[in-house]
Amino acid sequence: MSKYLWVxxxxxxxxxxxxxxxxxKQTFLHYVKDGQFPNLILAGPAGSGKTSLARALCNDVxxxxxxxxxxxxxxxxxxxxxxxxxASCTSLTGGNKVVFLDEADxxxxxxxxxxxxxxxxxxxxxxxxxxxxxxxxxxxxxxSRCNVVDFSIRREDPTFKKLVGExxxxxxxxxxxxxxxxxxxxxxxxxxxxxxDWRGILNNLQGKTxxxxxxxxxxxxxxxxxxxxxxxxxxxxxxxxxxxHAMIHPKHLELSIYxxxxxxxxxxxxxxxxxxxxEQSDKILRGADAYISLLALCTxxxxxxxxx
Numbered sequence: 001m002s003k004y005l006w007v008x009x010x011x012x013x014x015x016x017x018x019x020x021x022x023x024x025k026q027t028f029l030h031y032v033k034d035g036q037f038p039n040l041i042l043a044g045p046a047g048s049g050k051t052s053l054a055r056a057l058c059n060d061v062x063x064x065x066x067x068x069x070x071x072x073x074x075x076x077x078x079x080x081x082x083x084x085x086x087a088s089c090t091s092l093t094g095g096n097k098v099v100f101l102d103e104a105d106x107x108x109x110x111x112x113x114x115x116x117x118x119x120x121x122x123x124x125x126x127x128x129x130x131x132x133x134x135x136x137x138x139x140x141x142x143x144s145r146c147n148v149v150d151f152s153i154r155r156e157d158p159t160f161k162k163l164v165g166e167x168x169x170x171x172x173x174x175x176x177x178x179x180x181x182x183x184x185x186x187x188x189x190x191x192x193x194x195x196x197d198w199r200g201i202l203n204n205l206q207g208k209t210x211x212x213x214x215x216x217x218x219x220x221x222x223x224x225x226x227x228x229x230x231x232x233x234x235x236x237x238x239x240x241x242x243x244x245h246a247m248i249h250p251k252h253l254e255l256s257i258y259x260x261x262x263x264x265x266x267x268x269x270x271x272x273x274x275x276x277x278x279e280q281s282d283k284i285l286r287g288a289d290a291y292i293s294l295l296a297l298c299t300x301x302x303x304x305x306x307x308x
Contacts, residue, residue, distance in 0.1 A: 030198035043135035044151025047199035048129040065098035071106040087122040091260040097126040105132035111202045116141045182214035223260035231307045250290035269305040
């Protein structure tokens, strides 16, 4: 049955369909071939494909899996009851059993300690997959019992352009299937600016093409557009851009802005920019208002840094 959301309709169903760095993909294809895999922590930025890969792996090996959104079910009771009940029973189909904790870095410390005990107790017949944006929020005792797969990728990495190209080919197929008119140059520029948030790209493309056409207006949504506003000291427009994107996780937005700045800042201002980001990042982590902190970051970059 057709799904309305593109991120659901075109989600990869197998590991072979996932867009991943080659080394990661080969490792997971070996897991599929062997029919088993170790406990895993999939770590990296939002929208980079962690959850899709976990689901695809479970599909490929025919696993009976329990999905828990750890950002909603954070308490120790959830871990000790639901997870323990599922993991303690053998699969009715005789296949693998997998506990899949999405956004596991949101689990409380006590919940993580309980989870560590469960991983050890049921290691003979149950595997655990944890996805997270911030792996340092997961306790070392769980780290030592899992293989960690890092989904983070910098723009200067040669793999970045290769992944953008692969995803771009898939996006072209989706646009053509939905009879969307588009300018390839606009699409490429948008993909390069927004990658590797594949989920965010698809959601935004679907939202911006309801008229049946992809226009250059979509480029106004990119961090590069914000950097141009900062460069030209258009503070009111900067304020509006940050406000309009307040729904995005502030740490993800912060990293996107930092990456977009690198090619625009004068070399002598790059060390200063690092110090500004570090100061504002610390405030966000300590619970300061994300909108004010991000706007303050952009304002300081505007007032204190030099651009090429």
